[in-house]
Amino acid sequence: MSGRIFNWLIVLALMVFIAPAGVSAEADPLASWTPDFDPSGAEYTYILSNVDHPSIEGIAVGYHIRDKVWERSNGRLFVDFRPLAQLGGERDVLQKLKLGAVQGMLCSSVAAANLAPGFGIVNLPFVVNTFEKLENFRNDPELFEPFSQAAAPQGVTAVDFTGYGSYGWASTSPVRTLEEAREVNFRIAEAPVNTDLYKAWSMKFTVMPWPDVPQALQTGVIDGLDHTPIVCGITRKFNIARYFTQVDYAQGLYIHLMNRRWLDRLPEDLRNILLDTIREESARARNLTKLQQEAQIAAARENGVTFFELSKKDRERLEELAAPVYEKWGKKIGEDYLEKVRTRLGD
Numbered sequence: 300m301s302g303r304i305f306n307w308l309i310v311l312a313l314m315v316f317i318a319p320a321g322v323s324a325e326a327d328p329l330a331s332w333t334p335d336f337d338p339s340g341a342e343y344t345y346i347l348s349n350v351d352h353p354s355i356e357g358i359a360v361g362y363h364i365r366d367k368v369w370e371r372s373n374g375r376l377f378v379d380f381r382p383l384a385q386l387g388g389e390r391d392v393l394q395k396l397k398l399g400a401v402q403g404m405l406c407s408s409v410a411a412a413n414l415a416p417g418f419g420i421v422n423l424p425f426v427v428n429t430f431e432k433l434e435n436f437r438n439d440p441e442l443f444e445p446f447s448q449a450a451a452p453q454g455v456t457a458v459d460f461t462g463y464g465s466y467g468w469a470s471t472s473p474v475r476t477l478e479e480a481r482e483v484n485f486r487i488a489e490a491p492v493n494t495d496l497y498k499a500w501s502m503k504f505t506v507m508p509w510p511d512v513p514q515a516l517q518t519g520v521i522d523g524l525d526h527t528p529i530v531c532g533i534t535r536k537f538n539i540a541r542y543f544t545q546v547d548y549a550q551g552l553y554i555h556l557m558n559r560r561w562l563d564r565l566p567e568d569l570r571n572i573l574l575d576t577i578r579e580e581s582a583r584a585r586n587l588t589k590l591q592q593e594a595q596i597a598a599a600r601e602n603g604v605t606f607f608e609l610s611k612k613d614r615e616r617l618e619e620l621a622a623p624v625y626e627k628w629g630k631k632i633g634e635d636y637l638e639k640v641r642t643r644l645g646d
Contacts, residue, residue, distance in 0.1 A: 328352065328383065332362050336369060341377035343569060345561075347403040348392045349553065350384040350509070354533050356591045357461035357553045358382055360584040361405060364576055371572045376565075378573075388508070390489075393556075397453050402561045405461070408552035409490035416631035417449025418457070420640060422492035423628060424548040424621050425614070430589045432644045433462065433550050437585075442643060445636050456559045458574060459581040463551040464527035464592040469540035471522045473605065477613040480544070483523035486512055493525065495624045500617060516540065527551050529588070532595035537604045543596075544607045548617065555581065 332353060338344075345368075353359040361380035368378050386392055386401060389410040395401040397414075412419035421427045427436050436442050437460070447457045474480045484503045487493045497504040505521055515521045516539050524531065524540060530551070531537050555577060562570060600606060629637045 338377040340374060342375045345378045345402050347378055347380045348386040348401050349382045349405040350389055351382060353382050355463055355529060356584050356587040357463045360461050360580050363580045367576045368573055372569055376569045396455060396556060396558055399558045399561055402558050404556045405553040406556050408554055409488040409493055411554045412490055412492050415450035417446060419492045419628050420632050421552055422549055425618050426641055428547055428549050435644055439643060442640055454559050455556050458555050458557050459577050460552045460554045461581050461584040462588045464529040464588060465547045466527055466549045466551060467546040468544040469524040469526060469531045469536055470542045471540050473542050474544045475607045477616060484521050485523040485525050486521045487525045496621060499620050499624050528595045529592050532599050537599050542605050544609055546609045
């Protein structure tokens with residue numbers, strides 16, 4: 300067998316392996332989300348992109364927004380939601396968003412800092428790291444408004460966010476302490492805050508696009524993931540990474556970014572319907588995300604995945620080591636704003 304044929308067989312096997320739970324490789328993964336209305340007569344269309352699967356509650360919100368906006372607008376505004384990277388990867392879509400070729404995007408918080416440093420505040424460790432802090436951050440105008448306008452110079456506004464759970468470490472070997480973590484090569488996202496953070500923590504890491512992760516994990520190129528129980532469970536990473544260390548140093552977010560020029564040109568009544576619906580459905584999705592995380596952890600435990608909780612001492616050590624990251628990103632985000640967020644949220 301030639302090397303090329305062998306490589307293709309591996310890729311095909313991995314495609315079957317990584318299909319989300321409940322979705323076969325042959326079936327249309329979005330068939331159950333087809334609208335029960337004909338959108339062809341809509342006066343306005345809002346194209347909303349995302350790279351992940353709507354099995355995640357923070358992504359399913361796109362379809363809930365679609366249906367409710369259609370009903371409330373009497374069919375005048377169609378939210379054309381495109382998950383599963385139908386419009387490209389996050390870096391590509393961010394460029395399309397700035398140009399207005401795409402009007403909206405549920406962008407991962409780790410990628411959003413590439414658009415505007417201000418979004419990086421939610422990636423800093425132990426700042427907005429719990430579900431409770433996240434709600435307080437969203438519902439305090441003095442904290443949320445600067446975040447919302449972080450990408451205003453690029454013509455983009457953040458109107459809300461949903462989530463995908465609490466960040467920790469999935470690994471192929473047990474990681475009970477910080478010292479054990481330093482033996483693992485973690486995949487981290489293509490995100491500037493995370494790169495600075497792992498350097499400060501003196502941990503081994505590989506920056507890697509998410510589509511490359513299954514093969515890298517399968518072949519041992521990496522033996523750990525910096526991610527959340529929800530994503531690791533739904534995308535079946537727990538089939539290989541059989542251990543998860545609950546660090547809870549950040550909340551993974553899908554930030555609802557919108558092209559401001561397009562929004563301003565939308566008739567006022569439709570603009571209000573869209574923004575009100577996004578706010579309501581995003582809040583509901585955040586509540587569901589907390590429940591989904593609990594369910595995914597329970598399911599993983601039942602399937603033999605072992606969970607550890609990093610000790611308070613090690614967590615405090617991670618925060619101490621991150622001091623240079625707070626300093627560097629404080630200058631980019633705004634030192635006074637960062638201090639206000641940390642104080643208000645009780646860091």
